[in-house]
Amino acid sequence: MSTATPTIHLRAGRERSLLRRHPWVFSGAVDRVDGNPAPGATVLVRSSDRTPLGWAAFSPESQIRARMWTFDADQVVGDEFVAAAVTASAERRSLLLGDGRTDSARLVFSEADGVPGLVADRYGDTVVCQFTTAGADAWRDVLADAIAALPGVACVYERSDADVREREGLSARVGLLRGNEPSPDLVAHEDGFRFAVEVTGGHKTGFYLDQRDARRALTGVAAGRRVLNVFSYTGAFSVIAAGRGADSITSIDSSGPALATAARNGTLNGVDVGELMEADAFTALRGLRDRAKQYDLICLDPPKLANNDKQIEKASRAYKDLNLLAVKLLAPGGLLMTWSCSGAMTMDLFQKVVAGAALDAKRDVRIVGRLHQPSDHPVPLPFPEAEYLKGLILEAP
Numbered sequence: 433m434s435t436a437t438p439t440i441h442l443r444a445g446r447e448r449s450l451l452r453r454h455p456w457v458f459s460g461a462v463d464r465v466d467g468n469p470a471p472g473a474t475v476l477v478r479s480s481d482r483t484p485l486g487w488a489a490f491s492p493e494s495q496i497r498a499r500m501w502t503f504d505a506d507q508v509v510g511d512e513f514v515a516a517a518v519t520a521s522a523e524r525r526s527l528l529l530g531d532g533r534t535d536s537a538r539l540v541f542s543e544a545d546g547v548p549g550l551v552a553d554r555y556g557d558t559v560v561c562q563f564t565t566a567g568a569d570a571w572r573d574v575l576a577d578a579i580a581a582l583p584g585v586a587c588v589y590e591r592s593d594a595d596v597r598e599r600e601g602l603s604a605r606v607g608l609l610r611g612n613e614p615s616p617d618l619v620a621h622e623d624g625f626r627f628a629v630e631v632t633g634g635h636k637t638g639f640y641l642d643q644r645d646a647r648r649a650l651t652g653v654a655a656g657r658r659v660l661n662v663f664s665y666t667g668a669f670s671v672i673a674a675g676r677g678a679d680s681i682t683s684i685d686s687s688g689p690a691l692a693t694a695a696r697n698g699t700l701n702g703v704d705v706g707e708l709m710e711a712d713a714f715t716a717l718r719g720l721r722d723r724a725k726q727y728d729l730i731c732l733d734p735p736k737l738a739n740n741d742k743q744i745e746k747a748s749r750a751y752k753d754l755n756l757l758a759v760k761l762l763a764p765g766g767l768l769m770t771w772s773c774s775g776a777m778t779m780d781l782f783q784k785v786v787a788g789a790a791l792d793a794k795r796d797v798r799i800v801g802r803l804h805q806p807s808d809h810p811v812p813l814p815f816p817e818a819e820y821l822k823g824l825i826l827e828a829p
């Protein structure tokens with residue numbers, strides 16, 4: 433390798449995590465950077481004894497200074513390699529998408545699928561992408577071409593408007609990347625249900641694919657229950673509950689447009705989604721408690737309340753408040769499905785927080801199930817940071 437190759441030299445001992453195939457190089461591990469790489473450039477990573485450890489995407493603005501493309505230093509990270517990573521990742525979803533009932537899945541989940549900084553969600557013939565790092569941005573055209581070349585893809589749309597781009601010094605970018613404009617009537621098909629996908633105006637890429645396993649779990653327990661769906665977004669849980677014979681359904685969300693889509697989702701599925709409350713969930717839950725309301729099934733799926741370890745204490749208090757209110761609203765024999773989508777909150781800590789809430793509510797609540805992000809949001813064993821969504825199914829006496 434020529435001396436002109438842009439290279440990150442690690443400090444002594446800081447190669448350990450890379451040898452265990454963890455894909456991040458933190459700024460504190462970097463001794464020096466040779467060759468003046470541009471943001472997103474591919475750099476060789478060497479240990480302090482100069483052993484080549486692999487190739488990474490350079491992010492000069494981020495605390496995560498580089499993300500590994502490959503741990504094979506002999507690999508050439510070029511158009512072919514990057515495109516092949518996308519194709520292989522999409523191929524791993526073929527079982528999930530091959531059941532004839534589900535046409536929507538996350539095709540690429542960033543580092544967890546070997547394409548750091550790219551999230552690509554497929555809804556039928558449309559793929560919505562987020563480029564969250566300088567490295568993914570640098571390969572944007574190659575990545576977009578590779579996605580557009582996947583069988584059946586007619587539209588590739590970019591929603592790179594997540595906050596995380598700021599940490600990389602990147603500004604927001606939204607718009608068509610390849611093919612036709614996305615349909616305003618785009619629908620995700622899943623297990624016989626239809627969910628509107630808000631590609632241009634919705635959260636994330638338009639729909640919460642990551643709650644697929646929870647939607648599946650819900651189908652078996654909704655019948656005959658009075659359901660409260662808190663942080664409902666576009667009412668996916670409400671639609672399932674309605675379709676599976678719930679007695680009554682109330683959905684709470686602070687977003688009016690999300691609730692309007694929930695109503696549309698009811699129509700799309702030929703069900704009555706019930707009451708839609710546009711409100712702050714904390715306030716609404718207190719109001720329901722004060723009116724001594726009771727529910728047989730509560731879904732509690734707040735947005736990310738902790739972005740990092742520093743916010744975990746404050747977030748824990750908010751999770752506790754929410755879960756305390758929810759447990760109090762449970763009728764005897766009622767179920768609470770409760771989640772945290774904060775990566776910084778471990779399952780262990782989440783369970784402790786919820787236990788504290790149940791204790792304060794004076795209810796002997798039992799765990800009867802656990803929920804996780806689904807198979808298209810995989811967690812590589814060396815990279816537990818990929819795990820962010822965890823939930824508990826609780827039963828109250």
Ligand code: SAH
Nearest residue numbers: 640643663664665685686687712713733735
């Ligand atoms: N359960 C949903 C996803 C929830 S995402 C699904 O399966 O599709 C979190 C939701 O919380 C978003 O729709 C957001 O609008 C809403 N939200 C955020 N803060 C809120 C608050 N304080 N009160 C009520 N809803 C809130």
